[in-house]
Amino acid sequence: MSILTRPRKVAIDSPARRSSPRRAGSRGAHKGLLFALPFLLGFLATYVVxxxxxxxQSLHEKKSSGLGFGPTRIVFTGFTNFASILGDGAFWSSMLRTLLFGAAQITVMLGLSLLLALLLDGVAARAVRFFRAALLIPYVVPAVVSxxxxxxxxxxxxxxLLDLAHRAGTDIEFFGGLTTYLSLGNLLTWQGIGFNMILISASLQALPRELYEAARLDGAREWRIAWSVKVPNITGILVLTGMFSLIGRLQLFAEPLLLRQIAPESITTDFTPMMEIYDKAFKTGDYQYAAAESLVLAVVTGILAFVFYRVTNRRMS
Incomplete structure (x- = not known):
């Protein structure tokens, strides 16, 4: 038989050689794990560890031998630090102070951010880009610099500002009593108003314009469209920005610590929970108690953020 008439062998894959969907899926999972490996390593190194x-550290205490003049040693004491925190009035007072201050400041900041986003939603696109960039500058500036x-x-x-007030014949005090919270709140609002406005504005841009046209055909004015159409459809981003702002206020540290340089009587070392932890760790030297306080703060922050999200999301849904 010649080569031209010789029949060719057709290679047929056997079931054993044919790759199963389960095996292909496992290979895809392994590849995905390899892509996520740098993040997982960073997460373990910077968070879990x-x-x-x-x-x-929170399960230990620093004790001195003798009458307190001997060498110190770290001993295991279990949950003694956590039990002491439960009765620590300064720590819980700073927590309550920060929560009450945050409730007022976050409301004002998100209200102004929502108002600016609604105003920008009705102007020309070129003007929107300009005002967005201008209002985002305070957020871009590092917190310490601002x-x-x-x-x-x-x-x-x-x-x-004080010089202008004196020339006008008035006296202004930025610290002392309620003015301390107003000055700090003004700083934090100036820092965060632009970022929250960007998020809310992006949510408004994603809404279908047919909703506005239908409302205008029904005779609704612009303020009515904003209140009855726009705001109810962006409750999700309002809840999210509120939750992030609440977490940020409970972790408030750099701003009051720097402002304390000119107002040590108004902004004490336990003004916020983070300042209390910093004072215990780096001034008192009680790292073990500070570690326990930081864990309690993390747990309280997580619980409050979860409750805030569930309550506000349920009311707005």
Whole structure:
């Protein structure tokens, strides 16, 4: 038989050689795990390991031998630090102070962000880009830099605001009693109003324009469209920004710590929970108690954020 007439062998894959869907899926899962491996390693190194180390430290105490003049040693005491925190009035007072302050400041900040986003939603696209960039500048500036800038504006010796007030024949005090919270709230609102406005504005841009046209055909004015059509359809982003702002206020640290340089009588070392933890760790030297306080703060923050999300989301849904 010649080569031209010789029949060719057709390779038929056997069931054993044919790759099963389960095997292909496992290979895809392994590839996905490899892509996620850098994130998982970073997450373990920067979150899981420090939390575990903090929990280990919180189960110990620093004790001195003799009458307190001998060498100190770290001993295991179990949950003694956590029991002490339950009766620590300064820590819980700072927590309550921060929550009450945050409730007022977050409401004002998100209200202004929503108002600006609604106003920008009705202007030309070119103007929207300009105002978005201008209002986002305070968020882009690092928190320490912006706080130092406001520290100069609040300074009792070189503040141009105080100089203008004196020339006008009035006296202004930025710290002392309620004005301390107003000054700090003004700084935090200035920092966060642009970022929250961007998020709310993006949600407004995603809404279908047919809703607005239908409302206008029904005779609704622009303010009515904003209140009855736009706001109810962006409740999700309002809840999300509120939850993130609540978490940020419970972790408030850099701004009051820097403002304390010019108002030590108004902003004490336990003004916020983070300042209380910082004072215990780096001034008192009680790292074990500070670790326990940080874990309690993390648990309380998580619980409050979860409750806030569930309650507000249920009311707005």
């Amino acid at each position: 420090p939390i575990g180390y903090a929990f280990s 706080t130092v800038m406001w520290l100069f504006l609040y300074s009792p010796t070189g503040s141009p």
